[in-house]
Amino acid sequence: MKRRSFLGLMGAAGAGLAAPAVVPATARAAAKDFRGYHTTPGVLFDGTRCIGCRKCELACNKVNSLPEPEVPFDNLEILTTRRRTDSATFTVVNKFETPSGPVYRKNQCNHCLEPACASSCFVSAFQKKPDSAVDYDDTVCVGCRYCMIACPFEIPTYEYHKAFTPRVMKCTLCGPQMRSGELRLPGCVQECPMEAMIYGPRNELLNLARRRFAAFPGRYVEQIYGEHEMGGTSWLYISGTPFSQVGLREDLGTKSAPELTAGALAAVPVVVGVWPVLLGGIYAINKRKEKIAAQEQQQAVSAALAKAKAEAKENLDASLAKAEESANRRVDNEVKKAVKEALAKKEEELKAAEASATDEEEGK
Amino acid sequence: MAYRKLVLGLSGCLFVLVCVLFLQADVMSMISSSGKDSGRADLIMIQAIAKQTTKQAPAVQFLHDAHTEVLAEQGKDCAACHIKDDSGTISYKYMRLEDPAANRLKDLYHDNCTACHAENAKARMANPGPQIGECRKCHVEPAPHTQAWVSGGMDNMLHYIHWDSDLIAKDEGKDTNCGQCHHEYDEDKQELVYIQFAEEGCRSCHTADPQEPVKANLSEAFHGQCVTCHLENKEAQAERNGPLDCASCHGGPQRLEMQAKFAEKLEEMDGVLPRLPRNQPDAVLLAAKLPELPEDATRPTLMYPVPFNHELHEQATDACRDCHHETLKSSCTDCHTLQGSEQGGYITLERAMHAPDSKSSCVGCHNEMKQDPSCAGCHAAMPQGTEPPASSCALCHVNPDILAQRPDGHQTTDYADYTEMLIPAQTDGRQPAGEPVIVPEDKEGRAALAQRLIDLRPKEALLIAEEDIPDVVKIDVLADEYQPAELPHRKIVMSMMEKMKDDSLATSFHATPVTMCQGCHHNSPLSKTPPSCQSCHDQRSQEGRLGRPGLLAAYHIQCMSCHAEMGLEKPAATDCTSCHKQKEN
Numbered sequence: 045m046k047r048r049s050f051l052g053l054m055g056a057a058g059a060g061l062a063a064p065a066v067v068p069a070t071a072r073a074a075a076k077d078f079r080g081y082h083t084t085p086g087v088l089f090d091g092t093r094c095i096g097c098r099k100c101e102l103a104c105n106k107v108n109s110l111p112e113p114e115v116p117f118d119n120l121e122i123l124t125t126r127r128r129t130d131s132a133t134f135t136v137v138n139k140f141e142t143p144s145g146p147v148y149r150k151n152q153c154n155h156c157l158e159p160a161c162a163s164s165c166f167v168s169a170f171q172k173k174p175d176s177a178v179d180y181d182d183t184v185c186v187g188c189r190y191c192m193i194a195c196p197f198e199i200p201t202y203e204y205h206k207a208f209t210p211r212v213m214k215c216t217l218c219g220p221q222m223r224s225g226e227l228r229l230p231g232c233v234q235e236c237p238m239e240a241m242i243y244g245p246r247n248e249l250l251n252l253a254r255r256r257f258a259a260f261p262g263r264y265v266e267q268i269y270g271e272h273e274m275g276g277t278s279w280l281y282i283s284g285t286p287f288s289q290v291g292l293r294e295d296l297g298t299k300s301a302p303e304l305t306a307g308a309l310a311a312v313p314v315v316v317g318v319w320p321v322l323l324g325g326i327y328a329i330n331k332r333k334e335k336i337a338a339q340e341q342q343q344a345v346s347a348a349l350a351k352a353k354a355e356a357k358e359n360l361d362a363s364l365a366k367a368e369e370s371a372n373r374r375v376d377n378e379v380k381k382a383v384k385e386a387l388a389k390k391e392e393e394l395k396a397a398e399a400s401a402t403d404e405e406e407g408k
Numbered sequence: 409m410a411y412r413k414l415v416l417g418l419s420g421c422l423f424v425l426v427c428v429l430f431l432q433a434d435v436m437s438m439i440s441s442s443g444k445d446s447g448r449a450d451l452i453m454i455q456a457i458a459k460q461t462t463k464q465a466p467a468v469q470f471l472h473d474a475h476t477e478v479l480a481e482q483g484k485d486c487a488a489c490h491i492k493d494d495s496g497t498i499s500y501k502y503m504r505l506e507d508p509a510a511n512r513l514k515d516l517y518h519d520n521c522t523a524c525h526a527e528n529a530k531a532r533m534a535n536p537g538p539q540i541g542e543c544r545k546c547h548v549e550p551a552p553h554t555q556a557w558v559s560g561g562m563d564n565m566l567h568y569i570h571w572d573s574d575l576i577a578k579d580e581g582k583d584t585n586c587g588q589c590h591h592e593y594d595e596d597k598q599e600l601v602y603i604q605f606a607e608e609g610c611r612s613c614h615t616a617d618p619q620e621p622v623k624a625n626l627s628e629a630f631h632g633q634c635v636t637c638h639l640e641n642k643e644a645q646a647e648r649n650g651p652l653d654c655a656s657c658h659g660g661p662q663r664l665e666m667q668a669k670f671a672e673k674l675e676e677m678d679g680v681l682p683r684l685p686r687n688q689p690d691a692v693l694l695a696a697k698l699p700e701l702p703e704d705a706t707r708p709t710l711m712y713p714v715p716f717n718h719e720l721h722e723q724a725t726d727a728c729r730d731c732h733h734e735t736l737k738s739s740c741t742d743c744h745t746l747q748g749s750e751q752g753g754y755i756t757l758e759r760a761m762h763a764p765d766s767k768s769s770c771v772g773c774h775n776e777m778k779q780d781p782s783c784a785g786c787h788a789a790m791p792q793g794t795e796p797p798a799s800s801c802a803l804c805h806v807n808p809d810i811l812a813q814r815p816d817g818h819q820t821t822d823y824a825d826y827t828e829m830l831i832p833a834q835t836d837g838r839q840p841a842g843e844p845v846i847v848p849e850d851k852e853g854r855a856a857l858a859q860r861l862i863d864l865r866p867k868e869a870l871l872i873a874e875e876d877i878p879d880v881v882k883i884d885v886l887a888d889e890y891q892p893a894e895l896p897h898r899k900i901v902m903s904m905m906e907k908m909k910d911d912s913l914a915t916s917f918h919a920t921p922v923t924m925c926q927g928c929h930h931n932s933p934l935s936k937t938p939p940s941c942q943s944c945h946d947q948r949s950q951e952g953r954l955g956r957p958g959l960l961a962a963y964h965i966q967c968m969s970c971h972a973e974m975g976l977e978k979p980a981a982t983d984c985t986s987c988h989k990q991k992e993n
């Protein structure tokens with residue numbers, strides 16, 4: 045199925061497009077065209093400044109009124125264990141050992157310009173807002189958790205412990221608080237004692253990052269993560285160590301999620317129906333969310349595998365068909381050749397017979 | 409039926425695959441388990457047959473040091489495999505002076521290697537080496553070893569050890585021994601001669617692809633010269649003979665070990681190597697060579713010449729060639745001209761001196777020195793564009809007329825038009841009142857002027873009076889969670905001054921008593937009372953500004969990055985209470 049027709053169908057089904065209402069028209073026009081986002085706000089994270097103090101985690105916890113964490117924020121030992129975000133932790137700082145000493149990186153929703161979570165959500169629970177926040181609306185969410193599978197950064201998490209009103213949880217870029225005037229900056233940005241994060245118009249952040257590259261040659265990997273990744277994100281990273289060494293995927297490419305997922309969705313339509321059932325089942329058996337996460341990952345892998353298998357089979361079938369065709373052609377040729385030879389032989393025989401007949405006649 | 413065949417065939421393939429994989433894994437583990445093979449400095453690929461048009465067998469990986477060792481045990485030395493030419497120089501090549509035709513070369517290797525191995529077998533050696541017919545013991549593929557070697561250049565200390573050595577004979581009628589290695593080709597006499605004080609680096613003639621009349625390329629020259637001498641010393645049973653194996657000069661770890669030893673030795677010598685006895689200048693006046701100009705042309709604008717402390721830089725570099733590249737016989741400005749020349753690789757004089765990222769330019773090398781932890785605290789935080797700061801030009805490009813102003817400066821009365829090509833480095837009208845000093849044309853005169861200017865440089869780090877430095881600075885503008893932080897301001901300044909005390913680079917370049925202050929009080933004019941941090945970093949939060957840190961971050965970034973760059977482990981950046989005492993509620 046073509047992307048256009050898929051989206052059309054979704055539209056017709058009343059699900060609506062990913063985030064049509066609020067995104068500037070230019071940005072909506074084509075997935076590749078991000079001109080509309082350039083002056084929207086973003087956050088630049090400078091990995092050479094972060095000292096791993098977890099003040100941002102604390103701030104995030106406070107401004108979002110999240111539950112007290114298992115490990116208190118003044119415990120910095122925890123940084124060595126690789127953590128990811130969960131339903132009660134919208135941001136985590138991880139420590140990475142490198143030859144030149146430890147390096148820290150904060151991880152949270154990257155607020156993609158063309159969010160995969162939004163494009164995968166068929167009830168439009170996710171919306172990219174003009175203030176760059178990718179917002180989640182729990183009142184329309186049906187709990188299919190498609191967004192969790194779709195996000196290439198493994199960000200959205202699910203409140204498994206809530207039986208009746210579970211929500212998908214992730215960093216909000218403090219959109220709600222900032223819109224209401226309660227905050228002027230995202231909580232983490234405000235609280236960072238090193239200004240390892242800077243909040244401002246995305247294009248200016250890109251310029252600032254480049255200025256830092258120029259002013260301190262050799263200090264940075266001269267590339268801005270998030271400038272193009274997945275079609276660009278509102279959260280940008282610069283680093284003194286290669287991005288893959290601080291847990292940032294470098295295999296994502298520059299295509300935005302809608303460009304990618306539309307194709308994938310079209311290819312495996314069956315999943316749409318099966319998924320909620322499947323996840324419901326898993327939920328019943330496993331209460332522990334880590335386990336579920338692992339399983340989900342496996343599901344994703346097996347789904348991908350199944351797709352690959354199907355593709356492989358298709359390929360196989362195609363080549364078999366080709367082989368058969370060529371075999372048939374060969375047989376045809378053989379037959380033709382045999383017939384031709386047989387005919388020729390017959391003719392020769394006939395000629396011989398005729399000749400001998402004449403001979404005989406002559407002999408007579 | 410067809411299926412059974414297919415299954416059989418497939419499983420056959422699989423079996424072979426598994427076998428291959430196992431074998432491969434085995435071979436791989438063999439290589440990696442013997443640490444020696446992680447990269448050998450003595451690995452020589454015998455590709456004698458390279459001249460052949462078709463490859464007949466995989467190249468032989470020859471482990472030179474393994475052979476040297478065994479030969480030594482048998483009481484043999486290099487002469488077992490290498491022959492000497494008429495002058496007694498040992499040939500770098502195996503069993504020959506010149507390369508014969510490819511098939512003769514092949515025979516040469518085959519005959520001589522196996523002959524020795526056969527002898528070993530006769531002598532019932534445990535591991536005699538591959539015998540005739542065991543082709544695949546030498547011609548192995550895939551190659552079991554990897555090559556890893558470092559260039560075995562001579563640094564200052566190694567050079568000193570040689571010219572200081574009693575084992576090396578003295579030059580005729582002199583008390584130096586330089587002529588034992590350094591030579592020059594005399595066209596008339598058609599022989600190598602030694603000319604004192606005109607010694608060149610080996611590389612200047614022995615290039616990778618030497619031109620007539622130079623015969624030996626660089627590695628042939630080095631190996632012929634060094635190994636022959638080391639071998640002679642060994643034969644004479646000298647107390648020290650120098651290495652005869654590959655790894656001692658070309659092994660990475662061995663080289664590091666040697667450097668560590670040299671550092672120790674240098675320390676024993678109070679950090680000062682005796683100067684090379686080559687009559688090199690103490691001071692040089694660096695000025696651009698003016699291109700040939702037509703009579704009526706206006707002269708290009710130039711900077712004042714730079715007095716260069718040659719003596720000091722000899723100590724600070726690893727080898728003469730760090731600056732002089734290929735040859736010692738020309739000065740920087742011969743090749744690096746104003747417009748650039750072919751000889752100078754079209755690198756203009758300005759770039760040759762100022763390229764910030766080149767190890768051989770002045771600025772580039774000085775930049776590298778800033779990475780020393782004592783310096784990096786301040787310097788790593790300073791933005792370094794592609795150019796050195798304009799304010800620093802006058803530190804090197806000194807107006808020689810300051811000599812006229814100084815009480816100890818010598819007044820000259822011999823004026824010339826030369827000053828026309830000098831632009832004033834200071835534009836604020838602080839021109840000397842008297843007549844301008846002439847820049848002499850002759851070498852001696854220029855060296856003398858350079859020396860006088862160098863002598864005017866500060867001998868020790870400048871600083872304002874200690875009592876003028878604020879002692880403890882209380883930072884309480886941020887105190888809400890914690891008690892105010894007390895910054896031991898004077899202690900910090902004094903400890904940094906202590907660190908740069910003996911560093912002539914630092915003392916020359918921190919040219920005023922308040923230059924030091926700029927490390928923290930950046931972007932403000934030089935002053936004894938610089939504006940406080942708040943005057944620029946006035947907000948606690950970054951709100952409404954982009955890039956310039958708010959006060960809180962400004963303090964933290966400055967203090968923490970300085971501590972990190974200087975390698976101060978304590979206090980840890982995340983240990984808040986070591987700087988800010990906990991507030992009592």
Ligand code: SF4
Pocket residue numbers: 152153154155156159160161162178194195196197198199200214
């Ligand atoms: S990072 Fe993940 S959750 Fe955040 S906007 Fe992008 S796709 Fe959505």
Ligand code: SF4
Pocket residue numbers: 093094095096097098099100101137148150235236237238239240241
């Ligand atoms: S608050 Fe700033 S310095 Fe501390 S961990 Fe977070 S990003 Fe890093």
